[in-house]
Amino acid sequence: RKQFPKKTVERRNTGYAVDVLLEAAPFTMGGDDFNFCKLIAGSEGTLAFITEIKLNLVPLPAKEIGLLCVHFNSIDEALRANIVALKYKPTASELIDHYILECTKNNIEQRKNRFFVKGDPGAILVIEFSKTTREQITEIVSQVEAELRTISLGYHFPLLFGDDSKKIWTLRKAGLGLLGNLPGDDKAVPVIEDTAVDVYDLPAYIREFNEILKKHGLYSVHYAHAGSGELHLRPIINLKTKEGNRLFRIIAEEIAALVKKYNGSLSGEHGDGRLRGEFIRQMVGEKNYELLRTIKRTWDPQNIFNPNKIVDTPSMNTMLRYTPGQQTPAFKTIFRFYNQDILQHAEQCNGSGDCRKTHLSGGTMCPSFMATRNEKDTTRARANILREFLTRSEKINRFDHKEILDVMDLCISCKGCKSECPSNVDMAKLKAEFLQQYYDSNGASFRSKLIANFTKSASLGAIAPGLYNFMVTAPGVSTLVKKVSGFATNRSMPTLHKTTLRKWWQKHQREKSRATEKQLPVAGYRLPGTGIRKLYFFCDEFTNYNDADIGIKAILLLERLRYEVIIPNHEESGRAWLSKGFLRHAQGIANKNISMLSPLVNAATPLIGIEPSAILTFRDEYIDLADDDQFDAAKQLAKNVFMIDEFIASEIEQGNISKERFTKEKRLVKLHGHCQQKAVSSVGSSVEMLSLPENYKVEIIPSGCCGMAGSFGYEREHYEISMKIAELVLLPAVRNQPPGVIIAAAGTSCRHQVKDGVGRRALHPVEILSDALL
Ligand code: SF4
Ligand code: SF4
Known part of the structure; x- marks a missing residue:
C-alpha cells in the first residue's frame, strides 16, 4: 500500500484504488462496509459499463459566497499563502497565474471579467468562503488578510460577492481553454496536466518542478486547485518539431519521478488514460501493477471496456496529433489571421468539448450540436476536419474535400464560438474562408449565388414590390418559386416594403428643405441648428428593402430626440456574400465602404445601424478583410460604428436622452x-x-x-x-x-x-x- 499516493493526497487516480478498497472490511477490521464503488470510481470505464448510479448528495453551501482574491508577486508566494488560508477552512482555494491572466487580456469574453485585477500580479489566489451572512465572511477574510500581511504575503486583497464572484469563477474556468489560444506553434501542452501532491508539499514540489523545466529551457502555466494540492501544469512546447516531441517525453519521465518522490498522484483529476498509463508501473511498483492487470482481466476478460487505458497502455508519445517535423504549405487566405495561418487557427481547438453544451447550459455555442447532439455537428469536429485535411491532404488545393463541406454544412455562422469557445475558435470565419477556397476548385451552387446576390434581386424586385411580394407569397406561385430556388416550401419568404428606405429618405430630405424654407413642421424633424449632434445612418440592404418601416421609425425617433441624421453614400454591408463564403466579393465591398465612410465617420459623427448582422461587419469581418493599405482605416472606422442600441444607451449614460x-x-x-x-x-x-x-x-x-x-x-x-x-x-x-x-x-x-x-x-x-x- 505504501506504493500508492499518500493518504493526504486529496485528488488521485494512479491505477485502480486497490489501497482504498483494502481499507474496508473484511480486509481492515472496523473499516467501512466493502463497496466496489471504491474500485470502479476512477476506473475510466475500463472495468464495467454502468447503467444506473445512486448518488450520495452533499449539502449545498451556505447562502453567501465571498471570494478573497489575493494578489502576489510570484507563484511561490501564492502557494505558501495557500497553506495559511487553508487553516481558515475555505470552500475553495484556486490559483490563477500570470500566463493565464495575460491570455485573458486578449479574450473578448474574459476581458470584462478582469475588473478586479490590479497591476500585473505573478499569481492570484482566489479563496472562497461560504457562510450564512456577508458579515461572517468579511470577519474571517480580515483575519486571513491580517495573517498574510504579517508574513508579507500578498499585496492586494479585494473581497467580492454576488455577480462579481461569478465573473471571477468564469475567468478561472476559462483558463484551460484560453491557453489553446497562444499564437504560433508553441502551445501549453497537457503532458503532466494534473499531478497532485499533499498540499503541504505543494510549494516545494512546484519549486523542484520549475527547476526541471528551467533545465530544459522551458516554462509552464500553473493554475487551479491549489487548495487540493493539484495544479494544472502545462509546459509550453512546440510539438510539431522533433525537439518538442523529445521534450514532451522527457518532461513526462522526469516529472513522473518527481511525483513519485513526493508520493503524489501523476493524475489527480483527469485520469490516467493513454498519457499516464505507461507510468503506472513506475508509480505503484511491479507487484501492484500486475495486480491491476489481473483486476482488468477479471472484470473484462475480453478487453472490450476502454482497452489499453490504465494498464497495458502504449507509449505516451505514439498516435499524437502532430508528426514531428511535419511540413505544411503556407496557406494564402483572403481573411487575415493575425500572427498565425488558417491551420494554426483551427489548431487552437484543444478538444475541451465546451462546444458540446446543451441548451440547458445557456449560451449560444453550438446551436447545431444542441439540436442534433451529434459530435459531427460540434465546433470541435469542424476544427478537427479542417486541421486533418489541411495537414495531410495531397491535393494542391487542400480545401478541396467534400468531407469538409459535409461537416461544415450545419455551421450556421452564428459566431457563438468566437466569444464562447475558451480558445476563441472562430468557426464562422473558418467556414467562410473554406467555402471560398472550395468554390475556387468546384464553383458555387445556383442557390448560394442567388442568396449572396440578395441586394441585386431585391433592387430589381423593388421596381414593382407588389409583383415581387405576390411571387413570394401567393400559394401556388410561391411554392414553385421556392422549389426552383431550393428553399423550403413550408417557410414563408421575406417580403419587400412598399418603398425603400433610401427613397423615403430622399423624399424626407425634400420635405425638410421645403419646411426649412417655409418654417413648417415635418414629422419628427427639427429645424436646422436645433439638433444636438450629427450622425450617419447605415442603410443596410435588409433595412433598405425589407424593413424600411423600422428604418423610418429609427430615423424619426433620432430626429425627435434632436439628432441630425444623414444617410451617406455607401455600398451594401456584404453580409449575404460573407454568409455564403464569397469572400473576394465581400472584400471588394468592405474596401469600398471603408473608403467611402472613413472620411465622414469619427467620434463626433458616428455611423449607426439597426440590423446587427450588417452594422457589425464593420467591427468584425471588415478588419480581417480590408486590403493592407486600408487596414488602419478599417480599425479606426470600427471604433466609431455602433448598433443603434449601443448609441442610444451611451447617450442615456451621458444624459443626452432622458x-x-x-x-x-x-x-x-x-x-x-x-x-x-x-x-x-x-x-x-x-x-x-x-x-x-x-x-x-x-x-x-x-x-x-x-x-x-x-x-x-x-x-x-x-x-x-x-x-x-x-x-x-x-x-x-x-x-x-x-x-x-x-x-x-x-x-x-x-x-x-x-x-x-x-x-x-x-x-x-x-x-x-x-x-x-x-
Ligand atoms: S472548439 Fe470546442 S472543443 Fe475546441 S476548444 Fe473550442 S469549445 Fe473546446
Ligand atoms: S459559428 Fe458555427 S461552429 Fe460556431 S457556434 Fe455557431 S454554428 Fe457552432
Whole structure:
C-alpha cells in the first residue's frame, strides 16, 4: 500500500484504488462496509459499463459566497499563502497565474471579467468562503488578510460577492481553454496536466518542478486547485518539431519521478488514460501493477471496456496529433489571421468539448450540436476536419474535400464560438474562408449565388414590390418559386416594403428643405441648428428593402430626440456574400465602404445601424478583410460604428436622452439577443435602451441562436434543423407569453423565425422605444 499516493493526497487516480478498497472490511477490521464503488470510481470505464448510479448528495453551501482574491508577486508566494488560508477552512482555494491572466487580456469574453485585477500580479489566489451572512465572511477574510500581511504575503486583497464572484469563477474556468489560444506553434501542452501532491508539499514540489523545466529551457502555466494540492501544469512546447516531441517525453519521465518522490498522484483529476498509463508501473511498483492487470482481466476478460487505458497502455508519445517535423504549405487566405495561418487557427481547438453544451447550459455555442447532439455537428469536429485535411491532404488545393463541406454544412455562422469557445475558435470565419477556397476548385451552387446576390434581386424586385411580394407569397406561385430556388416550401419568404428606405429618405430630405424654407413642421424633424449632434445612418440592404418601416421609425425617433441624421453614400454591408463564403466579393465591398465612410465617420459623427448582422461587419469581418493599405482605416472606422442600441444607451449614460420624453405605461419586454450582437458586442445596450421608459421591465430570453441565421433556415435541407434549434428555447419562451408582453429581437431573421414559428410579431428594440416616445 505504501506504493500508492499518500493518504493526504486529496485528488488521485494512479491505477485502480486497490489501497482504498483494502481499507474496508473484511480486509481492515472496523473499516467501512466493502463497496466496489471504491474500485470502479476512477476506473475510466475500463472495468464495467454502468447503467444506473445512486448518488450520495452533499449539502449545498451556505447562502453567501465571498471570494478573497489575493494578489502576489510570484507563484511561490501564492502557494505558501495557500497553506495559511487553508487553516481558515475555505470552500475553495484556486490559483490563477500570470500566463493565464495575460491570455485573458486578449479574450473578448474574459476581458470584462478582469475588473478586479490590479497591476500585473505573478499569481492570484482566489479563496472562497461560504457562510450564512456577508458579515461572517468579511470577519474571517480580515483575519486571513491580517495573517498574510504579517508574513508579507500578498499585496492586494479585494473581497467580492454576488455577480462579481461569478465573473471571477468564469475567468478561472476559462483558463484551460484560453491557453489553446497562444499564437504560433508553441502551445501549453497537457503532458503532466494534473499531478497532485499533499498540499503541504505543494510549494516545494512546484519549486523542484520549475527547476526541471528551467533545465530544459522551458516554462509552464500553473493554475487551479491549489487548495487540493493539484495544479494544472502545462509546459509550453512546440510539438510539431522533433525537439518538442523529445521534450514532451522527457518532461513526462522526469516529472513522473518527481511525483513519485513526493508520493503524489501523476493524475489527480483527469485520469490516467493513454498519457499516464505507461507510468503506472513506475508509480505503484511491479507487484501492484500486475495486480491491476489481473483486476482488468477479471472484470473484462475480453478487453472490450476502454482497452489499453490504465494498464497495458502504449507509449505516451505514439498516435499524437502532430508528426514531428511535419511540413505544411503556407496557406494564402483572403481573411487575415493575425500572427498565425488558417491551420494554426483551427489548431487552437484543444478538444475541451465546451462546444458540446446543451441548451440547458445557456449560451449560444453550438446551436447545431444542441439540436442534433451529434459530435459531427460540434465546433470541435469542424476544427478537427479542417486541421486533418489541411495537414495531410495531397491535393494542391487542400480545401478541396467534400468531407469538409459535409461537416461544415450545419455551421450556421452564428459566431457563438468566437466569444464562447475558451480558445476563441472562430468557426464562422473558418467556414467562410473554406467555402471560398472550395468554390475556387468546384464553383458555387445556383442557390448560394442567388442568396449572396440578395441586394441585386431585391433592387430589381423593388421596381414593382407588389409583383415581387405576390411571387413570394401567393400559394401556388410561391411554392414553385421556392422549389426552383431550393428553399423550403413550408417557410414563408421575406417580403419587400412598399418603398425603400433610401427613397423615403430622399423624399424626407425634400420635405425638410421645403419646411426649412417655409418654417413648417415635418414629422419628427427639427429645424436646422436645433439638433444636438450629427450622425450617419447605415442603410443596410435588409433595412433598405425589407424593413424600411423600422428604418423610418429609427430615423424619426433620432430626429425627435434632436439628432441630425444623414444617410451617406455607401455600398451594401456584404453580409449575404460573407454568409455564403464569397469572400473576394465581400472584400471588394468592405474596401469600398471603408473608403467611402472613413472620411465622414469619427467620434463626433458616428455611423449607426439597426440590423446587427450588417452594422457589425464593420467591427468584425471588415478588419480581417480590408486590403493592407486600408487596414488602419478599417480599425479606426470600427471604433466609431455602433448598433443603434449601443448609441442610444451611451447617450442615456451621458444624459443626452432622458426618460421624461417617454411613456410611464407599464410594459414587460422579453428580449431575444442576436447571436452576432452577443459575440461582437453585448445585449446589455439593448436592455439599457429598452429600460429607459420608467415602467418598462426588460427580461432576456435565455435563448441561443434563433436557428434562422440569415438564409440557413430558408434552405430546403436545413429547414427542419432550423426549427429544431428555435424550439430549444426561443419559440417555447415566446409561446408562453401573454398577448400584452412585447417580444423584442434586433435581427431581421430572428423576427422572421418568431413569426413563422409562433405567428407572433417581434419588434426591433428601436421600434419599441419609438412607440414609447411621448
Ligand atoms: S472548439 Fe470546442 S472543443 Fe475546441 S476548444 Fe473550442 S469549445 Fe473546446
Ligand atoms: S459559428 Fe455557431 S454554428 Fe458555427 S461552429 Fe460556431 S457556434 Fe457552432
